Amino acid sequence: MRLKEIAEKIGARLIGDGNIEIKGVSTLEEAGPGEIAPYYRKRFMELALSSKASALLVGKGLELEGRNLIVAENPRVALVEIINLLYSWKKLRGISPKSSVSSSARISPNVFIGNFVFIGENVEIGEGTEIHSGVKIYENVKIGKNCKIYSNVVIREDTLIGNNVILHPGVVIGADGFGFEQGKKIPQVGKVVLGDNVEIGANTCVDRAALGTTLIEDDVKIDNLCQIGHGVKIGKGTLIAGMSAIGGSTKIGKGVVIGGMVGIRDNIEIGDGVMIAAKTGVTKSVPPGKIISGYPHTDINIWRKAVVLLYRLARKGEGEGKDKEKG
Amino acid sequence: MRLKEIAEKIGARLIGDGNIEIKGVSTLEEAGPGEIAPYYRKRFMELALSSKASALLVGKGLELEGRNLIVAENPRVALVEIINLLYSWKKLRGISPKSSVSSSARISPNVFIGNFVFIGENVEIGEGTEIHSGVKIYENVKIGKNCKIYSNVVIREDTLIGNNVILHPGVVIGADGFGFEQGKKIPQVGKVVLGDNVEIGANTCVDRAALGTTLIEDDVKIDNLCQIGHGVKIGKGTLIAGMSAIGGSTKIGKGVVIGGMVGIRDNIEIGDGVMIAAKTGVTKSVPPGKIISGYPHTDINIWRKAVVLLYRLARKGEGEGKDKEKG
Amino acid sequence: MRLKEIAEKIGARLIGDGNIEIKGVSTLEEAGPGEIAPYYRKRFMELALSSKASALLVGKGLELEGRNLIVAENPRVALVEIINLLYSWKKLRGISPKSSVSSSARISPNVFIGNFVFIGENVEIGEGTEIHSGVKIYENVKIGKNCKIYSNVVIREDTLIGNNVILHPGVVIGADGFGFEQGKKIPQVGKVVLGDNVEIGANTCVDRAALGTTLIEDDVKIDNLCQIGHGVKIGKGTLIAGMSAIGGSTKIGKGVVIGGMVGIRDNIEIGDGVMIAAKTGVTKSVPPGKIISGYPHTDINIWRKAVVLLYRLARKGEGEGKDKEKG
Structure with a gap:
């Protein structure tokens, strides 16, 4: 997806070359060509300056010169939106013949049940829910819609x-x-x-x-x-x-x-x-x-003062040494 | 089971209507008709008064007026007895064909082995033991009688x-x-x-x-x-x-x-x-x-005094402010 | 293996009867005939004296009289060497028909894949790696050589x-x-x-x-x-x-x-x-x-002084009692 499309779709400002292709999101340190990286705070400016990312996602006041930028009101929210634009997750569907599903279980349409899953008596599974490999569900459990139950x-x-x-x-x-x-x-x-x-x-x-x-x-x-x-x-x-x-x-x-x-x-x-x-x-x-x-x-605040006080006393004690302990 | 039967079987005193039917046990807050709830301490009196439980299980000195009561010497022990009267747990038995049990394993009678269980070489399982779905048992393990080994x-x-x-x-x-x-x-x-x-x-x-x-x-x-x-x-x-x-x-x-x-x-x-x-x-x-x-x-006791002392010093320090730190 | 063989193979000094047979390693307390036990520190001398081990593994300065000993420069390193001499671990190999391996997975030779293992799309498993029963591996995972991935x-x-x-x-x-x-x-x-x-x-x-x-x-x-x-x-x-x-x-x-x-x-x-x-x-x-x-x-060191100081103050406070708190 082109950088300008991303900017448009999330309603953010574009600075720089909007025609570059963005394939993924990574960190300032790890991003490479074709990736956009979020730069949230001034204290990471060095990392941002040396980043090999093709574009940066920034908030106002962090616009680095000479970089392709997406400037968002709330860059943390914008990050989630960008990830959802660039990545897709395939929806798992179907029931593995290598699972064991009780005959009394009520399995909605469009459910995924992976290998080596056990589903007990009277279990209900709602539409769109994924039950990954190795999950064990005892009797009379009810699970709603669009849940993700990971392995084991x-x-x-x-x-x-x-x-x-x-x-x-x-x-x-x-x-x-x-x-x-x-x-x-x-x-x-x-x-x-x-x-x-x-x-x-x-x-x-x-x-x-x-x-x-x-x-x-x-x-x-x-x-x-x-x-x-x-x-x-x-x-x-x-x-x-x-x-x-x-x-x-x-x-x-x-x-x-x-x-x-x-x-x-x-x-x-x-x-x-x-x-x-x-x-x-x-x-x-x-x-x-x-x-x-x-x-x-x-x-x-009391806790903070307490530990400051205690460590200060300990440091003082260190100066005065062991004489005092004997005295 | 009628309330009077419960009282008789656990050797406790009955107050109120012994003919009501009790099907389960719940908390003061969550119990409804047909349920008995334990009321152990005066500080929960408000909850007890507003409880919708059909009966209360109490110790001496906590007999609320106008309620159906079971009054027990030790209500916590009585609770366990009542649960065991009202609830039953089916004993699981049999070996799932979807398990993998080594031929050298010695499996006693009346054992349960669930789906996707792996049992290695020379394993011994004692009578009445349940091995639930997804358990993995490596070689040379010995398990005694009437154990419950839950999933995974x-x-x-x-x-x-x-x-x-x-x-x-x-x-x-x-x-x-x-x-x-x-x-x-x-x-x-x-x-x-x-x-x-x-x-x-x-x-x-x-x-x-x-x-x-x-x-x-x-x-x-x-x-x-x-x-x-x-x-x-x-x-x-x-x-x-x-x-x-x-x-x-x-x-x-x-x-x-x-x-x-x-x-x-x-x-x-x-x-x-x-x-x-x-x-x-x-x-x-x-x-x-x-x-x-x-x-x-x-x-x-030393620890308790230490933290009281420390927090007190910190609170004092708060009053005196930062001048002292500079001084 | 005879004690003298062990001493030779790990380059350590033998004291006592080198012809005794050693089958395993255990602790000073639990070792019995045919076993060697490590004795690392003087504070365990009593345990060493009463140990039923056939031989002891010791460092210099811990040579007990009248015992069969292996005296090593570094007895902790020697222990690892002795364990590796006396014990062997069978290498698991083969792919269980009760596993589920994606057709796009690349499984190297001499790999073990146990029962009820799920291996997703495009997974790579290196030579000699063991994947034990019940492991679940999602797509695009790469695992190197000679790894051990235990159950579940x-x-x-x-x-x-x-x-x-x-x-x-x-x-x-x-x-x-x-x-x-x-x-x-x-x-x-x-x-x-x-x-x-x-x-x-x-x-x-x-x-x-x-x-x-x-x-x-x-x-x-x-x-x-x-x-x-x-x-x-x-x-x-x-x-x-x-x-x-x-x-x-x-x-x-x-x-x-x-x-x-x-x-x-x-x-x-x-x-x-x-x-x-x-x-x-x-x-x-x-x-x-x-x-x-x-x-x-x-x-x-500051932390240690701090807690010593604090507990000392608390103990003092204990002597002086509650008057001070009121004062």
């Missing part, structure tokens, strides 16, 4: 999944929660419900509730290797970065942003719009809108 | 597994430990042994020993996404919450309780009955019975 | 893998990175490249780049349950212990050593030879050669 995902019985859900490889939905009473297993008779547009990263686990429902609302995005405990509820649009864990029955509000390696204890509530810095350990309920860090968690 | 578990060669063991989806047993000498791999020629009644959570990994045995004794329960290093020994009845990691050759005593996201270094010993708070980093051996927290770990 | 690994499209690479069970290579713009998915159109001799632990995830390449250079060893974000670059020979996570687009130098449960934020650079203690949270770029710990990270 396991979905335990009674799970309900909305539309446009993406489960990356190795995800486990509906495994038993961790519940014991006096050393004996508490049978986990609840289930998992995932809303629409939920995306769950590779090897992440979402446990079924002991009783009732583990609920992940629409538009929640969870990164790789996260642990969502039994009976957790996560509100619409919340984002959870990699390797975070949420203890059983905790409620997370809407639009919460959770950094990587965060641990949130069981049976508490996190209000809407809370932001939780990476590696925080959340030990109590948090009111809406707070920004927190540390373990136990506190206001992020 | 991988068990490497020479692993020994006791009776009544549960491995949740995606568990990996017996992968090579992380051992290198001058950049070269140390071949991992040891194995893994799991005792009876061990339960291991989804996507958790238990590495084979470099030499000798990685040993998990009877009644150990490990949550999802944990990492058990090569040559680790874990004593009877120990509990390990999600996302914890134990370094190579470390010995954990009996009845230890390990919170979530705990890291324990290699080559140390944790005594019997130790309790380790979530997110602790254990850097040295710990005598029996201690309760620890922090990184590096310390007595939990 | 998933490799997404366009991934390039060098020679002698080991991927342990449940590894996911090339899943989408975690990228959203205003709640919309940023399609991840980059790829993953793994160099030669890379080893990746069970259930670890390496995400594909949003744009360009996630690059893991030769000789990098990554432990279980790690998360490597989209667009990360990891330099030659770097070691990463279990449950560590690296945020998107971060560059890790050569020969870096990363402890367990370390989190490294996105878009920073870690210099060559940096050492990062377990549980560190790295929040900014780190110059070459530094040794760091803490969260936010700092020089390891």
Whole structure:
């Protein structure tokens, strides 16, 4: 596609030679001829200057001279649009004879079921959904339309999944929660419900509730290797970065942003719009809108001051040496 | 089942209408007609009052007026009994023709082997054990009776597994430990042994020993996404919450309780009955019975005082502002 | 093999009876007759004295009297040599009829492809590589020679893998990175490249780049349950212990050593030879050669002093009690 066509289609300004052919998108460092690369921040100017990309995608104020440019109001949004113009993903369709689909399963038209997939009794799969090779779906699971279930995902019985859900490889939905009473297993008779547009990263686990429902609302995005405990509820649009864990029955509000390696204890509530810095350990309920860090968690500014203070004291102590310790 | 039958069978007191039919158990919030919900603590009284459950399971002192109640000495134990009365799990049996079982494997009667399961040479599977779809078992593995091996578990060669063991989806047993000498791999020629009644959570990994045995004794329960290093020994009845990691050759005593996201270094010993708070980093051996927290770990009370003190200093510093930093 | 043969073949000194037969290697505690056990450090002398091993492998200065010994310059290197003498691993070869290999795939001679393996369009597999049962390989993946891909690994499209690479069970290579713009998915159109001799632990995830390449250079060893974000670059020979996570687009130098449960934020650079203690949270770029710990990270000595100081203050506070808090 010519650069000028791209500019037109996404409604952005073109600077330079609009007739060059663009075949793909890459980074400033890795892009070569025929590729466009995004240049978002001044601190990458050196990379942008030395980039071998045929064109750059920039925001206002970053127009480099002598380069072919697409200048967009919001270059991050424009990037998504450009990728969608230049790349296509073939829609997989058809049911592999090397799969095992129960006769009681209801499979909509235009579904893809890959090799070595197992689909249990009374499972429902909505139109346009792809179930990739090696996925195992236990009985009574319902999956909506246009979902992508990548290879080797396991979905335990009674799970309900909305539309446009993406489960990356190795995800486990509906495994038993961790519940014991006096050393004996508490049978986990609840289930998992995932809303629409939920995306769950590779090897992440979402446990079924002991009783009732583990609920992940629409538009929640969870990164790789996260642990969502039994009976957790996560509100619409919340984002959870990699390797975070949420203890059983905790409620997370809407639009919460959770950094990587965060641990949130069981049976508490996190209000809407809370932001939780990476590696925080959340030990109590948090009111809406707070920004927190540390373990136990506190206001992020208090935490920052605390570590600055502590490291300063340690550095001072270093100057004064061991005499003081003896004294 | 009628409420009075439930009360009789578990030896609990009935208050209210014993003739109502109970079909299932759910939470106070989610329960509806025909369901019983546990109400364990006063702080959930509001939820209990507004619950649509047909009956409540309570401990003494929580008897709400006007509700159908089962009053139990220990309502948590009673819950397990009620679940076992109301729910049944069909026992899976038979060997799928879509599995691949080596001719030298010894499969006991009443075993279930699902689709796309691979069972290697000389594997032994005990009576009543279920091997779900997609499990891969390498050679010379022995699995005891009445185990449940969920979908897509991988068990490497020479692993020994006791009776009544549960491995949740995606568990990996017996992968090579992380051992290198001058950049070269140390071949991992040891194995893994799991005792009876061990339960291991989804996507958790238990590495084979470099030499000798990685040993998990009877009644150990490990949550999802944990990492058990090569040559680790874990004593009877120990509990390990999600996302914890134990370094190579470390010995954990009996009845230890390990919170979530705990890291324990290699080559140390944790005594019997130790309790380790979530997110602790254990850097040295710990005598029996201690309760620890922090990184590096310390007595939990010292740790609590330390963070209170630190955050208090930080808050004070906030009042005094930046002048002091310049001064 | 006789003990004297072992000593000869690895060029080490023999003390004691060279005619005894050695069949295997185990630990001091677990070794029995016919086995040799390594005894590396004086602090294990008691174990060495009581060991039932037929022979010990020791370094200079650890020669116990009355035992059959192999005394090596570097006993850890000698251990690897002895294991390689005593153990053999059968090379798996052949393509299972229960696999599904695309007709456009190019499979070299002497490859093993196990049961229930899926190999997509245009995949290339190099000579001597083993693809174990249940592995799923998406289209356009290239895998070099003599690799071992263990069961239930998933490799997404366009991934390039060098020679002698080991991927342990449940590894996911090339899943989408975690990228959203205003709640919309940023399609991840980059790829993953793994160099030669890379080893990746069970259930670890390496995400594909949003744009360009996630690059893991030769000789990098990554432990279980790690998360490597989209667009990360990891330099030659770097070691990463279990449950560590690296945020998107971060560059890790050569020969870096990363402890367990370390989190490294996105878009920073870690210099060559940096050492990062377990549980560190790295929040900014780190110059070459530094040794760091803490969260936010700092020089390891400052961090050590800081925690000593803090715990000392807390202990003092304990003596003085709560009066002070009121005062």
